[in-house]
Amino acid sequence: MAHGQKSPRWALTQGSFSLVLSLSFFSLLHLLLIVSAADEYDYYSWQSDNFHSGRFYTKQPQCLEIPADLRLCYNVGYKKMRLPNLLDHESLPEVKQQAGSWVPLLAKRCHADTQVFLCSLFAPVCLDRPIYPCRSLCEAVRDSCAPVMETYGFPWPEMLNCDKFPMDNDLCIPMQYSDNPATQPPVPKPCPPCDNELKAENIMEHYCASDFVLKMKIKEVKKDKGDRKLIAAQKKKKVLKHGILRKKDLKKLTLYIKNGANCPCSQLDSLGANFLIMGRKVDQQLLLMSIHKWDKKSKELKFAIKYMKSNQCPTYHSVFQ
Incomplete structure (x- = not known):
């Protein structure tokens, strides 16, 4: 950017x-x-x-x-x-x-x-x-x-x-919405990487913004201080976007949801299925950007996988790059 x-x-x-x-x-x-x-x-x-x-x-x-x-x-x-x-x-x-x-x-x-x-x-x-x-x-x-x-x-x-930016006593664009905690009971927000609808458009946005993309299984989920740690199963992983991942990263793959120790992530309630995993490498840690259960019947997922194989991503100087 x-x-x-x-x-x-x-x-x-x-x-x-x-x-x-x-x-x-x-x-x-x-x-x-x-x-x-x-x-x-x-x-x-x-x-x-x-x-x-x-x-x-x-x-x-x-x-x-x-x-x-x-x-x-x-x-x-x-x-x-x-x-x-x-x-x-x-x-x-x-x-x-x-x-x-x-x-x-x-x-x-x-x-x-x-x-x-x-x-x-x-x-x-x-x-x-x-x-x-x-x-x-x-x-x-x-x-x-x-x-x-x-x-x-x-x-x-x-x-x-x-x-x-100018103080509110200047002519400027004000807030349109203000939350009223007195009338809105607090509801735990899902962890950001887990809060993604299974739509081809969403998948492709995260695909293009991620360093690596995998189809894989998760063996175990742990809390690590304020983060949540996802330990990959040792079974064969399918690499859809290799990016910066090295062979040693794939052998002992561990992903983190930053500040995600306590936020809900419904995808991780059951670990039996394959997952579509997208992530970035930041300061030697592999951070989870998006996670979806691999639904073989999903037309949206099939379309996204087909798109991954045939299209190039735009170049962003960006926040989610």
Whole structure:
């Protein structure tokens, strides 16, 4: 993922817009669209805002339709985005490549506002001034999603450092959903690698993001401090993606669910079946990214296996790479 690092400049005035702070994201957009009536940017009106850390964009900002293959943001709630975006991506192919790696995070449902937050940066709404996410929105998504990312060995990236974004008393994109613990009894969330629907699309996203993919049996599951340790059976394993695995890794294969000692994982309730295992190597540990029971009757699984043999994965500079 490109590390566009900059200190946002909050060019919009605060006082006259204080009333919008209590509005929802889409109400805020509706109001601003009426005020600006802008389908295209006035380049000179925000030229000074386009200079960050010595970088100056010579390409005139433009409004583009959000394409269907920009899956992260295609259904976010508005149809046009601006380029360059708020992460310094200047072309649509670059946006697609960088945004694609975040799609699996949406499937984890770590926070209801994850898509709104990410798309406010990757595919910002097409207005005459850039509107950044509020710091509280960033913090809410970070606090819910960073533990999920850490399960896969990824820290919260510096490019999404919440201190870079404006306080809620500025004009910015607020949270859309807020959890009310008083009305919602706590329900244990499944371990992230276990919380995957058996769909070809999901399988392929994890396949492309994983270092290695195996069909194998699990002999034993143990708790190891705060982690969960999966010890592979010694029977023959079928390698679907070899990646960085060495022969000695396969002989005594042990996988870890980071911080997964106590979260539910229904797939591991019974160890008799074969499993589709996908993982990454991080700091000499093999981390589990996704696990499915190998269902011979599943059309979704059959399609995914066929796809693995005949298609190349995109190159991501990404979170789930």
